[in-house]
Amino acid sequence: MATLKELSKQNELLTGGHRLCSGCGIPPIVRLVLRAAGGPVVATTATGCLEVGTTIYPYTAWRIPWIHSAFENAAATISGIETAYKALKKKGKLPGGDKDIKFVAFGGDGGTYDIGIQALSGALERGHNFLYVCYDNGAYMNTGIQRSSATPFFSNTTTSPAGEVIVGKQEWRKDLTRIVAAHNIPYAAQASPHNWADLSKKAEKAMRIQGPTFMNVMSPCPLGWYTKPEDSIKWAKLSVDTCYWPLYEIEDGILKITYKPKEKKPLEEWLKPQGRFKHLLKPENRNLLEKFQARVDLEWQRLLDLDGKRI
Amino acid sequence: MAITMTKGQAGLTGNSAIAYAMKQINPDVCPAYPITPSTAVIEEFASYVADGDVTTELITVESEHSAMSACIGASAAGARVMTATSSQGLALMWEMLYIASGMRLPIILTDVNRALSAPINIHCDHSDSMGARDSGWIQLYSETVQEAYDNLIQAVRIAEDENVQLPIMVCLDGFITSHAIENITLLSDAEVQGFVGEYNAKTTLLDTDHPVTMGAMSLPDNYIDFKHQQSEAMARSKDTVLKVAEDFGKRFGRKYGLFETYRLEDADLAIVILNSAAGTTKVAVDELRKKGLKVGLLRPRLFRPFPFKELAEALKDKKAIAVLDRADSMNGFGGPLFNEFRSALYDAEKRPKVVSRIYGLGGRDYKVKDAVAVFEELKTIAETGRVDTLQKYITL
Incomplete structure (x- = not known):
């Protein structure tokens, strides 16, 4: 793996000057993933912040071939591109001669957990050679912070408001990484941009492996989390240190936790700075906070039980 | 295979x-x-x-x-x-x-x-x-x-x-x-x-x-x-x-154009119809021609883009036309084909009477007698110059 110094000297494949918010978790994730390709790479993006923020015509922030077609179909679109590559390579018709090209699809949690899960499942099952990266910021941020199936417990969103009677999102989030792993693909992982080395290592591995690979990456969103842009990476780190967002990988069926916090921080520390959980800190909602903590503990323990095992 | x-x-x-x-x-x-x-x-x-x-x-x-x-x-x-x-x-x-x-x-x-x-x-x-x-x-x-x-x-x-x-x-x-x-x-x-x-x-x-x-x-x-x-x-x-x-x-050696016409040139009455039902209609045209009725058919091949000028040119001298749609626009105003043909004929000098007939939805048979009945209706329209029923379902 490249050192941080080496990485800093490489050309950015996603340039600055795009229109994503300051403090957005997406650009560092995309840059680290694209660097991991180590050669020609073609990307597609589901409709969402990344697409809107990087390509307002006539501008583009992409220095690689890139396509957006719709919201729910990034995995199907990349299936077509990767298959065209196979077909044209076979016929000796690749532009610029024979070469090894990597294929990446990016989608947010709305475009992946919810509307895109069918296309993702299909593409994983068919075994296309591509990496799917989900940047999970926990809601439909592009359309104004609506609840998705990735939204954290009790989070306040515009469609799961913290009301007088119903206090935020009532359902636990979908465990997409494990759903993806259940497709028995060669590699699936969770990562976070604060740990660039772990993220890069996983992306490099995912790119190197033949067949479908998947990364679910925590992506802070100052707009939807009601946090300060300059603190994003700090809150990404805390999501991991509280074990809300464990870093792990499943390679050839073996689960491995890639980072275990020395001291597991109380969930409250991660929730407190985020406006979306403000209501959870009220004394009358103490029980909800406890319920949330208990569920995080349960999920973490479940993962610890599986660590190093074939799942 | x-x-x-x-x-x-x-x-x-x-x-x-x-x-x-x-x-x-x-x-x-x-x-x-x-x-x-x-x-x-x-x-x-x-x-x-x-x-x-x-x-x-x-x-x-x-x-x-x-x-x-x-x-x-x-x-x-x-x-x-x-x-x-x-x-x-x-x-x-x-x-x-x-x-x-x-x-x-x-x-x-x-x-x-x-x-x-x-x-x-x-x-x-x-x-x-x-x-x-x-x-x-x-x-x-x-x-x-x-x-x-x-x-x-x-x-x-x-x-x-x-x-x-x-x-x-x-x-x-x-x-x-x-x-x-x-x-x-x-x-x-x-x-x-x-x-x-x-x-x-x-x-x-x-x-x-x-x-x-x-x-x-x-x-x-x-x-x-x-x-x-x-x-x-x-x-x-x-x-x-x-x-x-x-x-x-x-x-x-096989010739194709924007549309096919069948005994249309000297016809007074015409049916416009897509795809396989045109074959059935051609049989009806032949039967009625034998009886001396000047009937013909136009079958569009290219629907998008809609070649409105050529289609209008082919139909502008007809007295009465029935556009048969195997689909309904659910607009209370006839099928999609009908609407576009009628619009294309708006600029014709002697605007033909154009009616909408919706047939054969969900595979309902469209028979020679159905086409004959439409031509007979057109004959009445041409003779009276009056359209009583602008649009309706047939083959019911």
Whole structure:
């Protein structure tokens, strides 16, 4: 793996000057993933912040071939591109001669957990050679912070408001990484941009492996989390240190936790700075906070039980 | 799938003929999902792939939405791409149809026409392709198995023409044409290959040395300009359809145009009708001609773009016209074909009387007597100069 110094000297494949918010978790994730390709790479993006923020015509922030077609179909679109590559390579018709090209699809949690899960499942099952990266910021941020199936417990969103009677999102989030792993693909992982080395290592591995690979990456969103842009990476780190967002990988069926916090921080520390959980800190909602903590503990323990095992 | 041929002739169903044309075209990528009545196209093509008769990469996707999405990805990557579907499948693709055309990708699709739910029905009508009529796809309709085969081969050249660069849909009637065996004349593989030529996309995602951004966000300062260009390309494609048909006729002897007319020239009364039902109508025309009634038929082949000038020219001197739709616009004002024909005739000096008759939905039989009854109605309209019923359902 490249050192941080080496990485800093490489050309950015996603340039600055795009229109994503300051403090957005997406650009560092995309840059680290694209660097991991180590050669020609073609990307597609589901409709969402990344697409809107990087390509307002006539501008583009992409220095690689890139396509957006719709919201729910990034995995199907990349299936077509990767298959065209196979077909044209076979016929000796690749532009610029024979070469090894990597294929990446990016989608947010709305475009992946919810509307895109069918296309993702299909593409994983068919075994296309591509990496799917989900940047999970926990809601439909592009359309104004609506609840998705990735939204954290009790989070306040515009469609799961913290009301007088119903206090935020009532359902636990979908465990997409494990759903993806259940497709028995060669590699699936969770990562976070604060740990660039772990993220890069996983992306490099995912790119190197033949067949479908998947990364679910925590992506802070100052707009939807009601946090300060300059603190994003700090809150990404805390999501991991509280074990809300464990870093792990499943390679050839073996689960491995890639980072275990020395001291597991109380969930409250991660929730407190985020406006979306403000209501959870009220004394009358103490029980909800406890319920949330208990569920995080349960999920973490479940993962610890599986660590190093074939799942 | 072995095809038994005698002197270039073979008895084939519509689906087999489409699959065979696809084999001869040998596209780079074929994303596909099964749906009645077009399933056999994909099944037979899958056999060609499995037997090594083609070099095509088949992607057996998990839905039609993903089929069209994969078509878009593959086409944007520079591949020649074909697929087939029907009914709900085309409806599920609807979102992606607009994106395929908006991105100017020359994808080739066979639509085996079938009714849309509800109620669910697997038989023929044109509500599926009529629902996609404004999606920016060129649409060719086919009366027979022979024409479906010939249309698909021509479709490749039309879509990929540098003046066009638009996706194209070849439509044929579900079951009536897709499952009926017809003796047709096939071209040789070399003839098909020579006709369609090799596809070399100008811009592709796989040219990593020259990266392009496709599908960018376009706001009020550009969006309408892209749509304007697309609209102009669609209008231009009419000439390409004619040019390609002319070359096809020259090479292989079968002539095609924008539409077919049958005993229309001196007719006073005319039926306009798409696809297989035109055959039934021709029998009625012959029967009534024998009785001295001046009747004729016009069968559109190209519906998108709509060649309104040529169609109006062919019909402007008629006294009464019935436009028969195998689909309803559910607008209380007749079928989609009717509305466009009536509009096209608005500028005619002696505006013919034009009525809408909706027939055969969900595979209801359309018989010679139904066509005869329509002509008899037209006769009354022509004699009285009065239209009592502008639009109604027949074959009830």
